[in-house]
Amino acid sequence: MENTFIMNQGNGVVRIADEVVSIIAGIAATEIEGVAGMSGGITHGIAEMLGKKNLSKGVKVNVGESEATIDLFVVLDYGVRIPDVTRAIQEAVKQNVETMTGLTVLEVNVFVQGIKLQGTGDKEKDEIKLK
Secondary structure: OOOEEEEEOOOOEEEEEHHHHHHHHHHHHHOOOOEEEEEEEEEOOEEEEEEOOOOOOOEEEEEOOOEEEEEEEEEEEOOOOHHHHHHHHHHHHHHHHHHHHOOEEEEEEEEEEEEEOOOOOOHHHHEEEOO
């Protein structure tokens, strides 16, 4: 059984799956301007770009009794100011997860896995990957 966050609300129990927290965090992250997509991590030295459709991938959550820590693996657009974009990601993820689930988010860690270039139409040339 997958991990769940359990709330007793008096009328019964509400269970929120970790996958739900991951999806909320993924959506919040990809809505930030400058985020090209989520990264599946390092596979054979290459950052696997997952785009904006696979929203729970590239997100790792650790949910406790009433708090969570979240790790996000992202690919950013070329030319953005990385500290500004990552700070915006942290703030949006924290706010959305706390508002939608009632969890207290202790940490949002952002790992920049690559940079996406614009415009050539060649996927291999449009993304700078980690080695």
